[in-house]
Amino acid sequence: MNMRIAALDFLGVAVTPKTNWCFILLRTEGGLTGLGECTLSGQEALLAAEAARLAAEVVGQDALARNRLARLLPHAPGGLVTHTVLSGFEQGLWDVAAQAAGAPLHALLGGALRGRIPLYANINRGVAPRTPEGFAAAARRAVAAGFGAVKLAPFDPIIWEDHEGWRAGYAQGLARVAAVRDAIGPKVALMVDAHWRFSPGAAAALIRDVAGLDLFWLECPVAEANHAEIRRLRSMANERGMRLAGAETLSGLAAYRPLVEGGLYDVLMPDMKHCGGHEEMRRIAALALTAGVEIAPHNPTGPVCHAHSLHACATLPNLLPLEVQFGETERFFSLCEGASLHFDAGAADVPVLPGLGVVLDEEGARATPWQAQRVPWLDPRLG
Helix, strand or coil, X not given: CCCEEEEEEEEEXXXXXXXXXXXXXXXXXXXXXXXXXXXXXXCHHHHHHHHHHHHXXXXXXXXXXXXXXXXXXXXXXXXXXXXXXXXXHHHHHHHHHHHHHCCEHHHHCCCCCCCEEEEEEECHHHCCCCCHHHHHHHHHHHHHCCCCEEEECCCCXXXXXXXXXXXXXXXXXXXXXXXXXXXXXXXXXXXXXXXCCCCHHHHHHXXXXXXXXXXXXXXXXXXXXXXHHHHHHHHHXXXXXXXXXXXXXXXXXXXXXXXXXXXXXXXXXXXXXXXXXXXXXXXXHHHHHHCCCEECCECXXXXXXXXXXXXXXXXXXXXXXXXXXXXXXXXHHHCEEECCCCCECCEEECCCCCECCEEECHHHHHCCECCCCCCCCCCHHHC
């Protein structure tokens, strides 16, 4: 079979008024199409430009030459945009390689350790209204759907620099967490994502304030570069029975090495779309394993990233539940054909069809092209 790359296409899709999903389609001269996801909210135009730049380099190359074509450069001039497109490209290379081999992708990664992947429900985008009662209702829906773990981001949009309104916003956030814990009961695991919104001092207060709510983990309380304070916050969290989790937007093993060696997190959250793809995720997980650090891949976006994450999670020994976005849009289940991506009793089956196991409905995807987002996802003050 001719495995030379014939085309590398970018496809951005609007799936809700607030959400675009972005994909890489790698086409070979032999007729195979490999899928990758490169969603990065608010950066769609840059993703498209980077995909075009990469296409000019790789068209005509052997799609099986993955180690040469998809090597991540930690200090790439394009930063996270470059790393995200490269991650999507790397995913597509694995997909076509597995299709050519007639085997599911996880078989090429060394074989599955498990056939079903435990999931947790990120309820954040399925909440309306964003009151304590609204969060509680969304959490109850997740538990009714079979999930044994729920995550919320209760403190958006406050930021520690905003002294005016901080106290009221913080109290509202705590009320949301308490309402969700009350709604789901004591046996369902509860995670809180702080989205880097806290100063170190405010994060320390947060850990003390939520100690009685039995959090499974607290996620991203402060800026990722603040290593000394993250280490201190981890110690505080552990003393109160909760894990500290983070590092969802980093790329490559080199970025994760100081986090593992420095003992910063109990749980690392590499994202298939940003970390460099399968190869880098496996390296990150292997390094984490040597230090007893658990892996819970970040996965709140589209179905292609989800399918790739299922294959990756099947092979990782130090795995915690995989994130899924719960209640955002039914297009998560309808945009791809092939293996079922539906959740069942808080878990998902690992696809067993050749390759990734799913095929994008390109016609349906192109019917709703990506739309510019008026409100940026990341406030520049979060860094």
